[in-house]
Amino acid sequence: MxxxxxxxxxxxxxxxxxxxxxxxxxxxxxxxxxxxxxxxxxxxxxxxxxxxxxxxxxxxxxxxxxxxxxxxxxxxxxxxxxxxxxxxxxxxxxxxxxxxxxxxxxxxxxxxxxxGAVLDVDDDHIVVGTAGHVDHGKSTLVGSLVTGDHDDGQGGTRGFLDVQPHEVDRGLSADLSYGVYGFDDEGPVRMDNPHRKSDRARVVEEADRLVSFVDTVGHEPWLRTTIRGLVGQKLDYGLLVVAADDGPTKTTREHLGILLATELPTIVAITKADMVSEERVSEVEREVERLLRNADKTPLSVDRHGVEAAIEEINEQVVPVLSTSAVTMEGLPVLDELFEHLPKTSATEGDFSMYIDRTYNVTGVGAVASGTVRSGSVEAGDELLVGPLADGAFRAVEVRSIEMHYHRVDEASAGRIVGIALKGISEADLERGMVLLPRDADPDPVREFEAEVMVLNHPTRIDDGYEPVVHLETVSETVSIHPEGGQLLPGDTGRAHIRFKFRPYMVEEGQRFVFREGSSKGVGTVTDVSVDGNRTEDS
CATH class of the missing domain: 3.30.110 (Translation Initiation Factor IF3)
Known part of the structure; x- marks a missing residue:
């Protein structure tokens, strides 16, 4: 050979x-x-x-x-x-x-x-989650951003975002994939070839500010993967793409609902502006603006109001909208300016907490829980609580060691993706959806809670006792939903009583979640965890 x-x-x-x-x-x-x-x-x-x-x-x-x-x-x-x-x-x-x-x-x-995850979250960079319908140009747009290269009109730059180079021939993405670029005093620092790990390392080393993209999946069969990318990651902003030659679709509405459910500040990029007339671009922009207003959001046209207004005004309610083309590079300098100056949003203060996303049993180390630090910080040697277990109890554990992006560290703070080796528990007793908290915390897991929910899609209506899967932080669990008034129709927003089917979890007021079952999807916000059912013996 x-x-x-x-x-x-x-x-x-x-x-x-x-x-x-x-x-x-x-x-x-x-x-x-x-x-x-x-x-x-x-x-x-x-x-x-x-x-x-x-x-x-x-x-x-x-x-x-x-x-x-x-x-x-x-x-x-x-x-x-x-x-x-x-x-x-x-x-x-x-x-x-x-x-x-x-x-x-x-x-x-x-x-x-x-x-481990391919992307580590650092204090000095923002993380952007992309979403949108298949073939609307998510990966192509991001590929042109991180390289500075014009697309060839056939999606050539989208290959830079795929997990491996051979998806280029297929022209479709089927997993979360990642891109990164940055800025220094002279402007953007881009990758020549994102497939080279050395090129990524060069950008990380040279840039004073990094922008990383979690490029999610536009295909309906992989909506679960998209939800994990948007709900399970510690994102700062969302980037929703809408193709000018197609306009908003059902998937566009679903992905927008997921982004807004997490209160993620979002930018809408109308892609493929080179393929249609200016009148068509304006028509799609009006459709996007109507879609946002129907979701009680305020669209802000970057073309009309300018990039400085977008940087100043963007929040959970105000959504900047701009037109782009990866072929002509229209709009990409505007995105560069946005991403260079937008503030980081995801870091949180307070006591340490981390929802467990993965668990491992490492030879010579023992049980390891990995996830994104949600708030506060954690150090090797810290005494923590982990749970709830199936019976709702928490167990005392000690932090043996912490690893971040394959490197042993003494401390990790909010926004970092880490693996924490734990003393005092076996890997078999750890599950995705559990939470790590300080030893002096007084956790109160719940079996049921009240929420404000919005039905994004359903073939008929949601009746009392409907059983979808809820995705909240890293929790993925079947629940029963009991709408106030007995039912909710597609597009409806209303209050509902929600009960986990099998076991209790740590849930806090204000947390956002997504629920889905088959083609049915919805979003919600936890409004009250102090319901009577949580105090009953069988809860």
Missing amino acids: SADRAALQRALERGEREGGSVEFKERLTRSVHLADGRLESLAAQLRHRVLSGDGEATYVVGVTDDGGIAGISPEAFSESMDVLSLLAEEAGAHIDDVQTWGIGEGIVGVATLQE
Whole structure:
């Protein structure tokens, strides 16, 4: 085998064995490997491989179970990478690098996976979550922003935001992906090639201010992933895109509802302005403004009022709207100015708290809980409470150590994504949706609460006892909803009594959440947690 295939040769020689970090896959498909039950088992397998490799695993795709080189089509390889990225996200890992080799008419590839999220949140940069309908140009717009390159009119720059380069041929994203650029005294600091880790490191090193993008998924089948990107991340701003040649769609309305449900200050970018007339751009802008007013928000046209007004006025109620084109670069200097001067919004004061997003059992370390520090700060050696357990109780634990972006740190503050090794509890007793609090806290978990809810989409109506899944912080749990008045129709806003079906959680007044079940979706705000049902013995 030639020298340029050395990485593939090494992986094949190491082989797929029990307790090893190498896994062989001929191909991965959505229909088979993302079916009910398969995703969870394959994610567990991936997690095992990552932990066996001390935080790194190697997946060889396009080979048989015994290591025989098969080769698969570029389309099948791209789909396999889509599925692998979803499995990695589910297992608390990410695809760090992909190398491929041509085998006849097919492809064989080696994907290197790393433990942890690909994006770390620092004090000196803002994090922007993008949303919008498929093919409305989210990734293309962000790709042009982070590189400064014109798009070729075929979505060429969107490939810079994909988890791996072979999605470029497909032209679709199927997972959360990330881009970053920054600013120094002379202006934007951009990436020449976002696929090079060294290029990302250069931007981080050179820029005085960083802007990171969480580029979410526009496809309806992956709405769960989009919700995790928008609700589960510590975002500062939302960027909703609406294509000028299509206008607002049902998905546009759903994603806008999710952004607004989290009280996230949001910018609306009308994309593809080069493809239509000025009259059509103005028509879509009016449609967007009506959509915002119907959501009780105030649109602010950046073209009419200027970028300084947008920077000064943007908040949970005022939404700047501007037209853009990644082909002509129209509007991109305005976005640069916005992102250079917008203040960070997500850092919070107060006592330490962190909702658990992932749990691990690391050899030699023990139970590890990872998530984003919600408020305050935490240090190695701190005594904490973790819970609620299934019975509503909290357990005393101690912080053994803290890791952030693969580096051991002594302290982590609000906005940081961390892994916290805990003494006093096993990984089997930790679950996503639990919370870490100071030892002297007096937590009061609830089984039910009152909320103000808005129905974004439903085929008929929400009746008393309706059972969707609620996404609140990192909690994802089935609930029963009991609307005041007995029912809620699509588009309705009203009060409702909400009860977790299986166990209590930490819920606070003012928290925002999303609920969904099938094609039905809605958003809400917790208004009262001091309901009688939380004091009953069976609660």
